[in-house]
Amino acid sequence: MNPNKILYLGAEAEIKTSVYLGLSAVEKRRIRKSYRIPEIDHMLISARTKEESKLIMEARIQGVAVPIIYDVDVENGIITMEYIDGHRIKDIIHRLTEKERKRICEKIGDGIARLHNNDIIHGDITTSNMILVDDTIYFIDFGLGCKDSEIEAKGVDLHVLMEAFSSTHSLYPQCFDYVLDGYKKRFQGDADVICKKIEEIVRRGRYRT
Ligand SMILES: Nc1ncnc2c1ncn2[C@@H]1O[C@H](COP(=O)(O)OP(=O)(O)O)[C@@H](O)[C@H]1O
Ligand SMILES: [Mg+2]
Numbered sequence: 380m381n382p383n384k385i386l387y388l389g390a391e392a393e394i395k396t397s398v399y400l401g402l403s404a405v406e407k408r409r410i411r412k413s414y415r416i417p418e419i420d421h422m423l424i425s426a427r428t429k430e431e432s433k434l435i436m437e438a439r440i441q442g443v444a445v446p447i448i449y450d451v452d453v454e455n456g457i458i459t460m461e462y463i464d465g466h467r468i469k470d471i472i473h474r475l476t477e478k479e480r481k482r483i484c485e486k487i488g489d490g491i492a493r494l495h496n497n498d499i500i501h502g503d504i505t506t507s508n509m510i511l512v513d514d515t516i517y518f519i520d521f522g523l524g525c526k527d528s529e530i531e532a533k534g535v536d537l538h539v540l541m542e543a544f545s546s547t548h549s550l551y552p553q554c555f556d557y558v559l560d561g562y563k564k565r566f567q568g569d570a571d572v573i574c575k576k577i578e579e580i581v582r583r584g585r586y587r588t
Contacts, residue, residue, distance in 0.1 A: 488561025534576030
């Protein structure tokens with residue numbers, strides 16, 4: 380892999396390929412915002428970098444596939460991590476058969492439940508933030524994540540994916556049901572309460588003025 384190639388340039392972060400002790404890596408560097416007071420900007424970038432790397436490590440400890448963290452540079456807002464050489468779920472979901480889609484979506488639900496069993500809220504569960512390698516789904520981008528034990532936080536976390544499926548992948552309305560099937564099997568709390576919460580969030584959204 381060609382090091383120092385920009386893989387992605389977003390509003391919040393730049394992802395660059397890199398090499399760490401001979402291993403293929405990526406560097407996620409948070410972008411400074413000129414409209415923010417520099418001290419506040421530095422504080423926010425440091426805090427998010429710390430939080431994201433902690434959540435990724437914790438997810439890994441709980442058996443969720445995530446990139447290995449190689450290094451964290453809090454001062455400069457850079458996380459160096461394992462390069463996940465696969466395909467974003469977003470890019471391959473349409474190529475799968477219905478049977479494969481069901482299996483992959485159930486696995487996604489299993490991963491989310493493992494996170495939620497440990498009160499890890501991903502914060503941005505979309506099909507761009509999951510990479511498939513062979514038969515493993517890697518969760519990336521915990522940049523909006525946090526720890527939260529509330530039902531509300533878990534419901535909102537799943538609702539983001541529900542929206543992603545209904546907007547980006549509107550051809551596959553069953554996908555989110557498959558995700559919930561996988562989630563229910565793995566979740567250690569009362570999954571029905573979470574499902575009710577999702578329905579409530581949907582209602583709230585509908586009546587929002
Ligand atoms: N560890 C990684 N391995 C491979 N690709 C990655 C990795 N981390 C990020 N990427 C790529 O960079 C994109 C943006 O990274 P992400 O962490 O999602 O940033 P943002 O917070 O700006 O969305 C991802 O959608 C993915 O394509
Ligand atoms: Mg992302």
